[in-house]
Amino acid sequence: MGGPARTWGGPSTPAVGRRVVFTPRRRHDARMSYYDHGDRDDVLSGGIRMIPIETAAGTFRVWTKRTGNNPALKVLLLHGGPGATHEYLLGFDSWLPGAGVEYYYYDQLGSGWSDAPNDPTLVTLERYVDEVEQVRRALGLDRNSFVLYGQSWGGILAMEYALAHPDVLKGVIISNMMASIPAYNRYAADVLIPAQDPARIAEIQQMEATGHTDDPRYEELLLEEHYVKHVLRMPLEAWPEPVGRSFARINKSVYVPMQGPSELGASGALVDWDRFDDLARIEVPALVVGGEHDTMDPAHLRAMAERMPRGDYLHTQGSHLAIYDDQETYMRGIIDWLGRLP
Numbered sequence: 001m002g003g004p005a006r007t008w009g010g011p012s013t014p015a016v017g018r019r020v021v022f023t024p025r026r027r028h029d030a031r032m033s034y035y036d037h038g039d040r041d042d043v044l045s046g047g048i049r050m051i052p053i054e055t056a057a058g059t060f061r062v063w064t065k066r067t068g069n070n071p072a073l074k075v076l077l078l079h080g081g082p083g084a085t086h087e088y089l090l091g092f093d094s095w096l097p098g099a100g101v102e103y104y105y106y107d108q109l110g111s112g113w114s115d116a117p118n119d120p121t122l123v124t125l126e127r128y129v130d131e132v133e134q135v136r137r138a139l140g141l142d143r144n145s146f147v148l149y150g151q152s153w154g155g156i157l158a159m160e161y162a163l164a165h166p167d168v169l170k171g172v173i174i175s176n177m178m179a180s181i182p183a184y185n186r187y188a189a190d191v192l193i194p195a196q197d198p199a200r201i202a203e204i205q206q207m208e209a210t211g212h213t214d215d216p217r218y219e220e221l222l223l224e225e226h227y228v229k230h231v232l233r234m235p236l237e238a239w240p241e242p243v244g245r246s247f248a249r250i251n252k253s254v255y256v257p258m259q260g261p262s263e264l265g266a267s268g269a270l271v272d273w274d275r276f277d278d279l280a281r282i283e284v285p286a287l288v289v290g291g292e293h294d295t296m297d298p299a300h301l302r303a304m305a306e307r308m309p310r311g312d313y314l315h316t317q318g319s320h321l322a323i324y325d326d327q328e329t330y331m332r333g334i335i336d337w338l339g340r341l342p
Contacts, residue, residue, distance in 0.1 A: 005311045040069075062109055066103075074141050075101055076103075076147070078157050125157075129164055146168060148169060148172045149172075149334075151177070154177070158174055159177075170341060173337075174289070176291060179279055185266060189265065197225055200225040230263075316333070317329065
């Protein structure tokens with residue numbers, strides 16, 4: 001069992017204007033070091049590499065892109081979905097270079113610029129964990145520098161990876177993802193859905209029950225009733241372009257079998273997934289990030305941090321994509337935590 005988790009962020013300890021601990025890249029020579037390519041083999045492509053992934057169905061390639069150079073701190077970013085793309089994480093470009101963090105965008109198999117084989121046998125949690133390990137090895141990441149970040153579905157993947165490969169991690173960040181899908185579904189049913197418009201929720205559920213989730217009306221209802229309240233708390237017309245681009249490119253042949261048709265709750269292959277009790281086995285430094293208006297229960301997220309022996313919790317006033325609707329707290333909190341790693 002873990003002890004009390006450090007917590008910051010939220011209304012009692014606002015991050016805006018707070019001095020950030022981790023700001024080592026100030027001098028000219030430090031900036032030159034951050035952008036020094038040295039003997040990197042990805043210089044011609046601007047940091048992009050297509051990494052071969054071995055699977056039972058053959059060899060495929062996944063897309064990665066490196067930014068920066070820091071031998072002591074390298075963060076691999078796992079996007080959500082499953083089946084979304086790295087693009088909705090592009091807000092990191094405004095923050096991590098200034099903090100000297102080397103980081104990697106990565107489209108998982110079936111997503112974005114990576115190969116998209118039409119093979120349902122590849123859409124399993126275990127295979128995705130193995131994929132992350134193959135990506136890690138190809139990028140040369142190790143426990144001296146490797147921090148794994150996962151947002152939403154990426155958080156599930158990060159938890160599973162940390163349990164399977166604890167010896168190669170320097171730290172792990174679990175952003176906006178509960179450690180139990182049954183608990184996530186209870187929170188949606190008991191807290192989120194009752195607070196929404198009953199007629200619209202009934203129409204959404206009727207369309208799900210009758211298999212009409214491809215109807216444009218279904219997406220319209222979800223966006224107006226649920227997504228602008230709990231996924232990204234901004235008017236739809238103000239959503240950052242990378243978010244809209246990533247959402248438009250979600251591979252539903254990956255997303256639906258694992259998650260179900262929407263973020264209103266999970267009904268796919270992950271429906272019984274629960275790792276809350278196993279979090280006590282994650283002994284590396286871990287940061288859990290939650291949002292006051294998230295689709296995920298903030299109390300559960302805080303308990304996750306307390307469950308891990310070296311867990312910390314960062315609370316934002318945002319939603320599932322607090323990376324945008326409370327960006328200042330979110331980014332400064334993550335950078336601060338990275339700067340405290342041993």
